[in-house]
Structure formats: C-alpha cells, structure tokens
Amino acid sequence: MPERQTSSDTMGSDAEEPDTEGSDARRSDAVGSGEVTGNGSGAHSLFDHPAPPAPDDLASDSAQPESSAEPSPASPEADGVAPPHDPAVAGATEVIPRSGAVEEAVGAVPAGAAATTEIISREALNPESPIAHSPTPHPVASHAPVTDSSASSSASSSASNSSASNSSASNSSAPQPPQGDPSRLAGPGDEPPTELIPVVGASGRPRRRALLLTGISVVGLLVLLYAVDLVSSSGTVPRGVSVAGQQIGGLSHTEAEQRVRAAVEPRTDLPVAVAVGDVTSEIDPKTAGLIVDWSGTIDRAGSQPLNPITRLRSFFTTREVGVATLVDDEALDSALQQLAPVVSKQPVEGTVRFEGVTPVPVPPVDGQDLDLAGAKQTLERDWTSGQRVELPITVLHPVTSQDDVTKALTDLATPAVSGPVVVDGENVTGTISPEVIASALSFRADVDQGLIAELNKEVVEKALDPQLASSEQPGRDATLNFVGGRPVVTPSQDGRGVDYEATLKDLLAVLTKTGDERKITAVYASQPAKLTTEQLKGLGIVGVIGEFTTRGFAQDSGRNIKRAAEVINGMIVKPGETFSLNAATEPRNAANGYVEAGIISEGHASRGVGGGVSQVATTLYNAAYFSGMTDVTHKPHSFYISRYPPGREATVFEGAIDMKFRNDNPTGIMIQTAWTPSSLTVRLYGTKRFDVTSSTGPRTNPTEPTKVDIPAGQPCAPSQGAPGFTVTDTRTLRDVKTGAVKTEKRTTKYNPSPIVTCGSD
Numbered sequence: 001m002p003e004r005q006t007s008s009d010t011m012g013s014d015a016e017e018p019d020t021e022g023s024d025a026r027r028s029d030a031v032g033s034g035e036v037t038g039n040g041s042g043a044h045s046l047f048d049h050p051a052p053p054a055p056d057d058l059a060s061d062s063a064q065p066e067s068s069a070e071p072s073p074a075s076p077e078a079d080g081v082a083p084p085h086d087p088a089v090a091g092a093t094e095v096i097p098r099s100g101a102v103e104e105a106v107g108a109v110p111a112g113a114a115a116t117t118e119i120i121s122r123e124a125l126n127p128e129s130p131i132a133h134s135p136t137p138h139p140v141a142s143h144a145p146v147t148d149s150s151a152s153s154s155a156s157s158s159a160s161n162s163s164a165s166n167s168s169a170s171n172s173s174a175p176q177p178p179q180g181d182p183s184r185l186a187g188p189g190d191e192p193p194t195e196l197i198p199v200v201g202a203s204g205r206p207r208r209r210a211l212l213l214t215g216i217s218v219v220g221l222l223v224l225l226y227a228v229d230l231v232s233s234s235g236t237v238p239r240g241v242s243v244a245g246q247q248i249g250g251l252s253h254t255e256a257e258q259r260v261r262a263a264v265e266p267r268t269d270l271p272v273a274v275a276v277g278d279v280t281s282e283i284d285p286k287t288a289g290l291i292v293d294w295s296g297t298i299d300r301a302g303s304q305p306l307n308p309i310t311r312l313r314s315f316f317t318t319r320e321v322g323v324a325t326l327v328d329d330e331a332l333d334s335a336l337q338q339l340a341p342v343v344s345k346q347p348v349e350g351t352v353r354f355e356g357v358t359p360v361p362v363p364p365v366d367g368q369d370l371d372l373a374g375a376k377q378t379l380e381r382d383w384t385s386g387q388r389v390e391l392p393i394t395v396l397h398p399v400t401s402q403d404d405v406t407k408a409l410t411d412l413a414t415p416a417v418s419g420p421v422v423v424d425g426e427n428v429t430g431t432i433s434p435e436v437i438a439s440a441l442s443f444r445a446d447v448d449q450g451l452i453a454e455l456n457k458e459v460v461e462k463a464l465d466p467q468l469a470s471s472e473q474p475g476r477d478a479t480l481n482f483v484g485g486r487p488v489v490t491p492s493q494d495g496r497g498v499d500y501e502a503t504l505k506d507l508l509a510v511l512t513k514t515g516d517e518r519k520i521t522a523v524y525a526s527q528p529a530k531l532t533t534e535q536l537k538g539l540g541i542v543g544v545i546g547e548f549t550t551r552g553f554a555q556d557s558g559r560n561i562k563r564a565a566e567v568i569n570g571m572i573v574k575p576g577e578t579f580s581l582n583a584a585t586e587p588r589n590a591a592n593g594y595v596e597a598g599i600i601s602e603g604h605a606s607r608g609v610g611g612g613v614s615q616v617a618t619t620l621y622n623a624a625y626f627s628g629m630t631d632v633t634h635k636p637h638s639f640y641i642s643r644y645p646p647g648r649e650a651t652v653f654e655g656a657i658d659m660k661f662r663n664d665n666p667t668g669i670m671i672q673t674a675w676t677p678s679s680l681t682v683r684l685y686g687t688k689r690f691d692v693t694s695s696t697g698p699r700t701n702p703t704e705p706t707k708v709d710i711p712a713g714q715p716c717a718p719s720q721g722a723p724g725f726t727v728t729d730t731r732t733l734r735d736v737k738t739g740a741v742k743t744e745k746r747t748t749k750y751n752p753s754p755i756v757t758c759g760s761d
Contacts, residue, residue, distance in 0.1 A: 241301040273388040276343045278711045288335040289328025296324035338706040344369045349445040350400035352413040354438035359413035367396035404450030416511040425522040430467035442590040454591040472497030475527040478536040492529030499525040540667030546627025547683040556597035557612025564616045565673035582658040614651040617659040621650040623682040624661040628690035632660035640750040647729035647748040690733040699725035705752040712759040721755030
C-alpha cells in the first residue's frame with residue numbers, strides 16, 4: 001500500500017517555503033485581527049453532517065503546538081511514502097476552525113485562549129464535492145492555537161520554521177520534495193497544496209458597537225443641553241441682543257425695557273448733533289417729531305430662535321437691533337430741509353469764459369446735496385445714540401468733462417477772437433470786433449454733446465445796428481397810448497431791414513476761420529407789424545384792468561428782469577388763451593440776453609443764468625390776480641422773501657416750474673411792462689370785468705430756524721434766519737355788471753430759513 005504524505009511533511013514543506021507562510025500572514029492582516037482564529041463552530045457551519053472530532057485529533061490539538069509537525073508513528077506518512085491520489089480529497093485545502101468552539105467565534109473566548117484549527121481540502125468546501133457530504137471532514141494538518149493577535153503572524157512563521165527544522169532532523173531518512181520543484185508539488189498521487197484561509201472574526205464588532213454607543217451618547221447629551229437652554233430662556237430676549245449699546249439678551253421684556261429706558265431716555269430731551277460733510281448743526285427731536293417706541297424697540301429683538309446653530313452662535317456674537325422710533329414725517333422733513341440751503345452745492349459745469357479777449361478754461365467741479373431720504377433713515381436710527389449723527393450727502397456730478405473744456409477752448413474759443421468779422425450790407429459795411437465776439441460767445445453744458453457754443457445775437461445786433469441802420473427802413477406795431485385816461489391807437493407800419501436771425505445764422509462757423517474767410521453778408525427782408533391797427537382795435541382793449549409793482553433787486557438780477565420784461569411787453573392774450581411765462585421767455589440763456597445771477601434752487605441760495613426772473617413772475621402774477629384772470633399754475637418760493645406779499649408770490653425755473661394764467665374774459669388783454677433800476681411794474685389792459693380785493697390771514701404754525709455753522713474757508717452767506725409759517729390768502733371777485741361775488745382761498749406754507757454762521761471751526 002502506498003504511503004501517504006503526513007501532515008508533518010506538509011507542514012515541513014510549508015515551513016521551508018516562507019512565501020506561503022508570508023501570504024497566510026498577509027491574509028490574516030487583511031481580515032483585521034492578524035491571527036488565525038478558527039474554532040469548531042466554523043467547521044460545523046461548512047458541512048451538512050459534521051461529526052465530532054476524533055480523540056486523537058483532540059489530543060493532538062490540545063497538546064501539540066503548531067510549530068511542532070512531527071508525524072505520528074502509526075501514520076503512513078511517517079515513512080515518507082505518499083498515499084495514492086484520492087479524487088475525493090484532491091484540490092487546495094484551507095484552515096477552518098474545529099467544531100465545538102462556537103463561543104470563540106463570537107468573541108466569547110477570552111484574550112489569550114486557544115482556538116484550534118484544521119486544514120481541510122478546498123474540495124470539502126464545494127457543496128457538489130463528495131467530501132462535502134462525507135460525515136467526517138478530511139483533516140490534513142492540525143495547528144495549535146494562536147493566542148496573541150498582535151503577534152500571530154510572526155509567531156506562526158517562527159513556529160513553522162522551528163517545526164520544519166525538527167521534522168527534518170527526526171525524519172532525515174524520509175524522502176523530501178525538493179523546495180521550489182513544481183513537478184513535485186503537482187505530481188500524481190500527491191495531496192494538493194494547502195493554504196491557510198483565516199475565518200473572519202468578530203473582533204471589530206465590539207469596537208464599532210462602542211463607537212456607535214459613544215456617538216448616541218454625545219447626540220443625546222447635545223439634545224438634552226439644547227432642550228435645557230431652550231426651556232430656561234423661554235420668555236426672555238434672545239441671547240446676544242443689544243439696544244443702543246445696552247446688552248439685553250436673557251432679560252425679560254420688562255427688564256429689558258427698563259434697562260434701555262434708563263440708558264436712552266435722558267438723551268431724548270437733548271438736541272441731536274448732526275454733521276453733513278463739513279457743516280455741523282443741531283436738531284431738536286421734539287420739533288422734528290422723533291419719539292422712542294419703547295415696546296416696539298424690545299419687540300425688534302424677536303423671539304427665541306429654534307435653530308440650534310443660531311443659538312450656539314449667540315454665545316459668541318452680538319446683534320444690535322437699534323431703537324424703534326415713531327416719526328412725524330412732515331416735522332422731520334421740515335427740520336432736514338432747513339439744512340439743505342447751506343449744505344447743498346450745485347455742480348459747476350466746465351466752460352470757457354473770456355477775460356477781455358483771452359479765453360480762460362473753467363474746469364468742472366462736483367457738487368453735493370443732502371440725501372433727504374438717507375438722512376431721514378439715519379436720524380431715525382441713530383438720534384438716541386448720544387453721538388454726533390453723520391447725515392449722508394449725494395454727490396452731484398456735472399455733465400461736462402475736462403475733455404469737453406479742452407475741445408471747446410481749442411476748436412472754437414481761441415480762433416473765435418483771433419480777429420474781426422466783416423458784415424457786408426447794402427452799400428454799407430459793418431464789423432464785429434473780437435471784443436464783441438468775446439462778449440457774445442458762451443458755452444452751454446449739454447448731457448449728450450458736452451459743451452455747446454452759443455451766440456448772444458442781441459449783443460451782435462446791438463453792435464451792428466448803428467453800422468447798418470442807413471440801409472434799413474424800420475417798421476412798427478400798432479400800440480395803445482392812454483392820453484387823458486382814454487386809449488389812443490398808434491397805427492402799425494411795415495418796414496424793411498436786416499434780418500439778423502438769417503444774417504447771423506452761420507456766424508459760429510465763420511468764427512473758426514481765419515483771414516479773408518471771416519466774412520458774412522447781411523440778409524434783408526420786409527418787416528411787417530406783429531400787431532396791426534385793425535387787430536388792436538378789435539380786441540376791446542380800452543383801459544387798465546390790473547397792475548402791480550415790486551421793488552428791490554441786485555444789479556445782475558436786474559438785467560435779467562429787464563430782459564424778460566422787454567420780451568413780454570406788448571404781448572396780447574386773446575379771449576380763452578393761456579399765457580405761459582416760460583413759453584414767452586425761454587430759453588433764458590446767454591444767447592437770449594440773460595446773465596448769471598442769484599436763484600433759489602431746491603430750497604437754497606445758488607446762482608444760475610436767468611436768475612431774478614422770478615420777480616417778473618411775482619409781479620405778473622399779482623397783476624393777473626387783480627385783473628381777475630384765472631390762475632392755472634404757480635408755485636410760491638420755499639422760503640418767504642420779504643419784498644413779496646406773503647401767500648401771493650410766484651417763482652419759475654426753466655423747464656420745470658412755470659407761471660400760467662388764462663384769459664376767461666370775452667375781450668383780449670395786453671401786457672405792458674415798465675422797468676427801472678429799482679422797480680418793475682406790470683399792467684394788464686383790456687375791458688374790466690371784476691373788482692378784485694385781497695385779504696391775507698395771520699401767520700400760523702411758526703417753525704423756528706435751525707442754526708448752521710459753516711467752516712472757515714467754505715463759501716458762506718451769513719443769515720439771521722427767519723421762522724417758517726403758514727398763511728392763507730383770500731381773493732374776492734365782484735362782477736362789475738351783476739354784483740355777484742365769489743371768493744377763492746389759497747394756503748401757503750413757508751419753511752424757516754436757517755441761521756447761518758460763517759467761519760466757525
């Protein structure tokens with residue numbers, strides 16, 4: 001009978017091949033514990049009918065360490081003779097745990113306890129193999145238990161080497177397969193090579209279970225802390241909230257209100273210091289209609305947040321909610337508008353002006369204005385802070401740029417005054433000198449075109465008229481002259497003369513040329529009367545029906561007043577027509593004879609071309625008022641001007657604010673103006689329809705002016721200020737034919753003008 005290879009030979013072979021053992025060790029590491037931890041329970045799980053282990057096997061497993069691989073004397077393998085090849089056990093073998101150690105597989109065996117394993121053929125693991133259905137597994141080799149997982153791999157390797165040495169010494173006579181001989185390992189009749197397959201243990205499960213329990217405990221603790229924090233803070237102000245610098249988080253609403261009141265209430269009776277750029281002033285909170293809403297202030301803090309992240313963050317952050325304020329919008333607007341005149345600065349447009357006949361560039365400069373909406377919000381928020389409140393301003397940018405100025409200077413202003421321009425008339429010649437050109441040429445800012453050159457044709461016409469007069473036959477309009485209280489019509493007369501509009505049409509283009517090209521030709525045309533004798537007689541204009549006079553104006557304003565008065569003098573308003581002062585006098589620019597003078601823009605003093613025309617508007621408004629004309633539209637000044645009757649005055653602003661009246665009489669009217677260096681009178685001629693009287697009521701609702709300090713070096717016009725007030729005017733009209741009476745009331749509110757101090761630090 002052929003001899004079978006013993007387990008000791010097999011182990012000896014394994015011990016002599018360190019690669020195999022090393023592979024086993026690596027597989028053990030891959031499992032996670034690094035040791036072979038098989039037991040009997042694992043063997044039962046792999047077979048249909050597991051049988052209890054043989055006594056000899058148990059004795060061998062319990063007494064013989066894994067490193068000892070000496071063959072049993074009764075075993076055929078001890079003689080070194082290989083047993084015949086058995087197909088039922090052919091194939092690779094694996095180490096599986098022996099039966100009877102189920103507790104060890106689930107971690108019941110304490111650390112260091114023994115766990116036995118057996119080497120079983122891989123065929124035995126195949127459900128279709130005859131061995132798999134054998135009542136008894138086919139052990140090939142037994143291994144001693146591994147007791148230390150951290151050193152199992154090295155211990156197993158050491159034991160195998162030791163066993164191989166002992167086996168080789170005790171069985172030196174037995175034939176051994178040559179190491180690394182493939183033909184020997186795969187020869188007929190040989191057992192297939194065995195490999196150690198570690199059984200996956202459960203040593204990682206307790207660790208995962210411990211981590212899971214720890215995580216659950218931490219989450220539970222956090223939930224408990226969150227619940228305690230939420231319950232303990234119920235009914236209080238959220239943590240981290242402050243009002244006007246006072247920490248009120250964690251207090252009840254009553255306690256929070258008391259704390260805020262104690263800190264803030266004393267400030268509510270004090271003037272609020274404000275600053276707008278370099279300008280400083282004070283605002284009385286009561287006059288401005290500012291009142292603290294105490295309960296509303298605490299309500300701003302909101303309720304306790306439910307978000308745990310928000311609650312956690314509140315330990316480290318502060319949230320300022322500010323004081324809630326009840327505001328009288330009208331009173332606050334009035335208080336802030338008093339600051340506007342001294343704060344606002346209109347932007348300066350770039351231009352080119354002339355000093356004599358020398359063009360001088362003027363760079364554009366930004367302006368500023370009080371941001372009323374932003375100032376209102378800022379004051380509502382910060383007036384109780386006890387600190388000076390910085391009110392916002394709006395920067396006003398000019399529409400022109402430095403490039404526009406440079407272009408105007410180079411392309412037109414400089415060549416324009418390089419020499420005179422010759423005007424050829426009929427048998428006469430006129431000359432426009434560089435001095436006249438410098439006086440007539442100006443530049444107007446335009447959003448799209450930058451700087452637009454303009455010629456005051458009246459200046460040029462005034463210079464040419466005496467030079468070309470001998471070639472003209474003048475005409476005239478029909479006029480009314482009142483002699484002895486009765487109107488006398490002066491007949492109209494057509495004429496022939498220079499059409500200056502057509503003559504000067506191309507003058508700007510000629511100004512850019514040089515030498516003999518600086519020449520234009522006078523254009524002549526018939527000049528029919530604008531108002532003929534027949535037209536004047538048919539209008540029923542028989543006498544003065546209303547007039548008014550105003551006095552007092554600056555010299556530059558006086559020039560504009562005179563110019564506008566000249567334009568409207570003699571104008572006829574037919575029955576049913578509406579007269580517009582803007583339509584009659586615009587454009588009020590340098591080209592039409594207007595100069596820069598004082599104006600009131602956005603409630604503050606400023607300057608602009610055409611300043612002073614508002615005095616024409618006020619004078620004409622009152623003349624129309626007493627003539628019984630129908631008021632279509634007019635706007636009083638923001639501040640009361642003492643030279644005008646309160647509640648019965650008007651202002652105009654080109655393109656925006658107009659003064660209009662309608663002639664509802666059955667007859668026409670004619671406007672007549674009379675200007676002197678100190679006064680302006682406007683009379684309306686027509687057929688009298690009403691006797692008109694005016695009654696001005698008392699000044700009510702006074703508002704005190706605000707004090708404003710202008711820093712030294714800043715443009716400033718000191719003022720004593722004046723209170724604001726409200727006044728009502730009543731116009732009574734009695735029909736001269738029927739005696740019927742009707743009244744009209746109009747109420748005007750004037751803002752106080754501020755008290756301005758200049759040169760303060």
